[in-house]
Amino acid sequence: MDKRGPARSNQNIQYIRRDLFPASYRCRDDCAALMSQNERQFIIDYVSIYSPTHHERPAAEFLQSRFEQWGWKAWIDAAGNACGEAGADSPRAMLCFLGHIDTVPGEIPVRVENGVLFGRGSVDAKGPLAAFACALARCADQLEHLDVRLIGAVEEECSTSKGARFAVEQYDRPDFLIIGEPSQWNRLTLGYKGMFRFNYELRQPRVHSAAEEFFPATKAVGFWNSIFEAHPGDAEHFASAFNQLTGNIASMSTASEDVNELAVSMGCELRLPPGIDPEELENILRQHADNDAATITIREALPAVRCERSTPLVAVFNKAIRACGGQPGFVVKTGTSDMNIAAPVWRCPTLAYGPGDSTLDHTPDEHLALDEFSQSVDVLERVLLNLDARLGNA
C-alpha cells in the first residue's frame, strides 16, 4: 500500500480532522468542539472493546481500521501489535509511540458520568494511545520532516512483554520514543524501576520439629531477609521507593507429596532501583541459596530505566504543556512498563506520557476525565508540530 494509504472519502472519515471539515464549519471554535467530540467518541469506542492480555485482536483490528480511514499506513504485525504510520514523505527523523492495547482482566461497564469515562483500560493504557492517535490524526498532513510510527503492543500486562520485544527486534530504531502510559496531562514520566522475579525452592528429609535443623520454610524466610541485609534501605524505605530495593513474597507453599520430606516453594518479586544490575543480583542470590542447598529459578529480570531530562523531546513537551496552560512536572514510577524493554535497546531520547491518574491502574474504579484526555491531545499535537519545526530549523 502507498504510504498515504487508500484514497479518502468523506463517508470513511468517522473522526473529523481540521482540514476535512465541510465549508459550513467556518468558525474555528465550532470545528474544535466537533473535533473534540469525535475524539471523545473514538476513545469511548476503543475502551468499549474489552482487551485483556492474550485477547487483544478485536481492539487491534479496531485501531487498524481507524488508522486506514485516516489515510495512514496501517498493519497488524506478526506479534499482534496494531501499528500505524503517518507523517513526512522524506523524513529527517522518526518518532515512535509505543503504547499497549492489552489491559489487566476485570471488565468495568463502560459509561460516561459527568464527563468522566469509566472503563477497563481508560487510564492504563488506552487513554494514552487514543490521545496520541488523535493528536497525529489532527496534524499528520502538516508534518514536513517527521515520520511518526504508532505501535499498540500486546502482552504488556504480563511478564512476556511479547509486543514490545517483537518491536525492538523487528523495527528500526527511532530518533525519539514516547511510551504511552498515564502520567497526567501535564507531567512526564522519566523512569521506571526494574523487576526481578524468581522462585526459591528447598526440599529436605523430614526432621522432628524439636530438632536443631531449621525447616525449609524458616530457611526461606531467612533467605528473604538476607536480601535486604545485603541491600539495606533507609528509614524512609517506602517514601523514596524509586531508589530503594523493595519487594514482596508473592507466594509461599510448604506442600509436599512425600510424607518423609519437608519442602518450601517461595515466589519472590523484587523491584530494582537504578544501579542494581539483575545479573549481579542473581549471582548474590545464588550464593545465598547455595548456603541453604536451595535452588533458584529466575522468572523475569528487567533492569530499572531512567531517562535524560535534557533532551529535545523533554524540551518540546515542556513548551507544549506550558502553551496549554500547565506547569510541567516530572515523575518516576515504582512499577515497570515497556520503557524497560525498549529504552535500553533503542537508546534515543525517551519519556512516558499520557492522560490519567496512574494510581487508578488495575483498580475496579479505573476512570479518565474526558477534559484531561482532550488536554493531552492538545499537548501531543503541539509536541508533534514543535518537533517537526525544530527538525526544519536544524
Ligand SMILES: [Zn+2]
Ligand atoms: Zn500500562
